Amino acid sequence: MxxxxxxxxxxxxxxxxxxxxxxxxxxxxxxxxxxxxxxxRHWMVKGPILAVLALLIGFYGYFFWQTQIWSGFNPNFVDSYRWSERTTPAGQELPAAASAGGGATAAATNARQCQSSAIVDAVADLTDMNVNQNAWISSMLLYRLGFFGVDWDHTPFLDNKASFQRGVNQAVRRTSSELVDTLGRVRGTSGINSNLQDARGNLQFDEYSWYFGLDPFGFKTPTPAYYRTAIEKLRTFNRDLSACNATFDTRADNLIQFIDRIANDLGGTAAILRDRSENHGGGWFDTRADDRFWFAYGQLYGYYAVLSGAGADFSQVIRERNLGQIWNETLNRFRAALRIQPSIVSNGREDGLIMPSHLAVMGFHTLMVRSNLVEVRSVLDR
Known part of the structure; x- marks a missing residue:
């Protein structure tokens, strides 16, 4: 037996x-x-084949490196600006002592100087992180070619950084539109600032453009070049603002509209997370879960920086409306969301032990941030 x-x-x-x-x-x-x-084969055949293989290995090695190394990534990077120490709203004239150094120097120069915009600094620096400190993944040739013809976003490999960058860029694009339409002009009495207009146009450019394309056919300017131009235009605007040669309108109704736009944007992202979580569960094997998660993460990362800057730019409005506590609670909610950094994104059951639902968790934090913003808006609207 x-x-x-x-x-x-x-x-x-x-x-x-x-x-x-x-x-x-x-x-x-x-x-x-x-x-x-x-x-x-003869070396006349071996040589070119070896060169092509070496080139492919080099390309893929560079691509792998760029997708895995996140330079400049720091959810707490806004702390380095020390925006909480600002006492003058954006666009308003600085006291002589602060602008020219005080004493005899101030009297000698007699030059006006205004407060630059923290929001504009945040947008420029976020874009700089995306295209200067890192390669812009979405327009790299190997990313566009896909994984044996399959879009990288439909695989579980090497696409997290691209999704994060696009999430940050979503926040940057939305903010650039508000800078042009409301914040960077006095509504009804001033024209659109040309630097902000150019920056918005460049930031709205296609995220996937490489040096050559088929639709339309021909050579193109790649995406990062447009975004780098936008950085220059934003920094030029802030220099003009510091010299009191530009406008930044820090009225309460502008802040209300700005918060409305951000809340609506986050609401759309929360809906996408909810749909994926409820209708496409697959645990660790859902190949699109990581895209959704890191896009939402990047969007919150960008808006955290932008709203931290808004707290400095609209400091007078926040003080007058007694918004300090709820504003800080909102920023704390952003920080809580940005602490969620799973090694592998899982889209399992909400009560799952082995394969949890990171999308549900991120969706919860996104909705909580949106709820805080709605509360801020209601206080401002009283």
Missing amino acids: LDGITAFFQRIGQAVGRGIGLLVAWLIWPFMAAHGWYGR
Whole structure:
């Protein structure tokens, strides 16, 4: 009896071993055949093939490095600005001592200087992180070619950074529109600032453009070049604002509209997270869950910086409306969301033990941030 059981398991082990051997042989056969063919060729043939292989390895090595190394990523980077120490709203004239150094120097120069915009600084620096401190992944050639023809966003590999960058860019684009339409002008009495207008136009450019395209066919300017131009235009606007040659309107109704736009944007993202969480569960095997998660994360990352800057730019409004506590609570809610950084994004059950639902968690934090913003808006509107 015991011998029969032992023989049975031995046969199973042998069958498994043969199966694994066949699988390995099937996998390595193309490489062995290519190696044999390559070994019989002349160096006139071997040389170009070797060069192409080296080029491919170099391209993919660079692509892998760029997708895995997140330079400048720091959810607490806004702390370095020390915006809480600002006492003058954006666009308003600074006291002589603060603007020119005080004493005899101030009297000698007699130059007006105004407070620059923290929002504009945040937008410029977020874009700088996306395209200067890092490669813009979405327009890289290998990202556009996909994984053996499959869009990288439909795979679980090497697309998290691209989704994060696009999330940050979503916040940047929305903010640039508000800068042009309301914040960077006195409504009804001043024209649109040309630097902000140019920055918005460049930031709205296609996120996937490479040096060459098929629709339309021909050579193109790649996406990062447009975004770098936008950075220059934003910094030029802030220099003009510091010299009192530009406008930044810090009225309460402008802040209300700005918060409305951000709340609506986050509401749309929360709906996307909810839909994916409820209708496409797959635990660790949902290949689109990481895209949704890191896009939302990048959007919150960007809006955290922008609203931290808004707290400095609209400091007078916040003081007059006694918004300090709820404003700080809103920023704390952003910080709580940005502490969620799973190694592998899972889209499982909300009560799952092994495969939790990170999308549900991120959706909850996104809605809580939106709820705080709605409360801020209601206080401002009283």
